[in-house]
Amino acid sequence: MNILLLGYGKMGKTIEQIALDRGHQIAGRIDRMADPGVNHTDLDQLSTESVDAVIEFSSPESAVENITYCLERGWPVVCGTTGWLSERASVEELCREKKGAFFYASNYSIGVNLFFRLNKTLAQFMRNYPSYHVSMTEIHHTEKKDAPSGTAITLAEGVMEHLPNKRRWVGKETAGSLVDSTDAVEIESLREGTVPGTHTVRYESDIDRIEISHVAHSRQGFALGAVVAAEWIVGRQGVFGMDDLLGE
Ligand SMILES: NC(=O)C1=CN([C@@H]2O[C@H](COP(=O)(O)OP(=O)(O)OC[C@H]3O[C@@H](n4cnc5c(N)ncnc54)[C@H](OP(=O)(O)O)[C@@H]3O)[C@@H](O)[C@H]2O)C=CC1
Numbered sequence: 001m002n003i004l005l006l007g008y009g010k011m012g013k014t015i016e017q018i019a020l021d022r023g024h025q026i027a028g029r030i031d032r033m034a035d036p037g038v039n040h041t042d043l044d045q046l047s048t049e050s051v052d053a054v055i056e057f058s059s060p061e062s063a064v065e066n067i068t069y070c071l072e073r074g075w076p077v078v079c080g081t082t083g084w085l086s087e088r089a090s091v092e093e094l095c096r097e098k099k100g101a102f103f104y105a106s107n108y109s110i111g112v113n114l115f116f117r118l119n120k121t122l123a124q125f126m127r128n129y130p131s132y133h134v135s136m137t138e139i140h141h142t143e144k145k146d147a148p149s150g151t152a153i154t155l156a157e158g159v160m161e162h163l164p165n166k167r168r169w170v171g172k173e174t175a176g177s178l179v180d181s182t183d184a185v186e187i188e189s190l191r192e193g194t195v196p197g198t199h200t201v202r203y204e205s206d207i208d209r210i211e212i213s214h215v216a217h218s219r220q221g222f223a224l225g226a227v228v229a230a231e232w233i234v235g236r237q238g239v240f241g242m243d244d245l246l247g248e
């Protein structure tokens with residue numbers, strides 16, 4: 001399969017290695033260009049048939065433009081970029097309108113997706129124990145542009161699904177300035193060295209603490225999941241996520 005890489009940074013390079021190991025070819029590698037027009041000129045030179053699927057791991061500012069371009073060209077897109085989800089509805093709408101294929105996951109690692117399920121199950125248990133206060137911490141490398149991480153937001157959404165008194169999430173720094181944050185899941189974002197991604201969900205009472213954590217040792221799991229999603233999306237039409245790939 002011919003894969004176009006949009007974003008050729010830490011993730012793009014890891015994905016390339018895994019894609020080659022799995023027998024795929026790289027149709028192109030597009031990284032940041034000073035002038036966005038230059039970027040598209042490069043893409044315009046690729047024939048539609050030379051790309052079977054696009055894997056997009058760029059930046060919060062460029063993701064929507066990149067995805068839109070690919071959907072217009074009829075290329076299936078697997079996107080891992082975080083920090084752009086306020087525009088998710090319009091991207092998904094465009095995908096349906098174009099009868100295209102779009103796959104998004106805040107985290108492509110199988111382990112994290114198991115952790116998402118564990119998080120929901122734990123939240124279901126905790127529903128009957130309101131003396132426990134839920135909060136989260138995510139730790140990433142210092143180059144990360146967005147906070148909280150996309151994964152932390154997905155975890156907070158999983159908690160909100162099962163704890164009726166939690167209706168939104170807030171960054172820890174904002175929580176302190178709110179008059180009332182009792183209806184919010186507080187997320188602390190820490191940036192340290194080269195940490196690939198650590199997420200902790202915590203339930204704290206006066207008596208004790210229950211905590212679950214996922215610690216990524218490298219970017220391999222994220223990259224492998226994205227390549228598997230690209231293999232899976234070819235020939236499909238619609239808007240997809242990891243539950244479609246892994247089975248509910
Ligand atoms: N869903 C998941 O499983 C995972 C998601 N991520 C997310 O993926 C994204 C990328 O992460 P990572 O690779 O670590 O980040 P990097 O900063 O290492 O790489 C991103 C690359 O994209 C380039 N870029 C910027 N603008 C464009 C553009 N318009 N078109 C193409 N490329 C562009 C950047 O160039 P320049 O440096 O010049 O700006 C950079 O080289 C982030 O949003 C991150 O949160 C990361 C890991 C896992």
Ligand SMILES: O=C(O)C1=N[C@H](C(=O)O)C[C@H](O)C1
Pocket residue numbers: 082106107140144145148149150151152196197198222
């Ligand atoms: O930027 C990163 O590195 C990561 N981003 C994703 C996120 O925001 O959740 C996934 C992973 O944690 C690594």
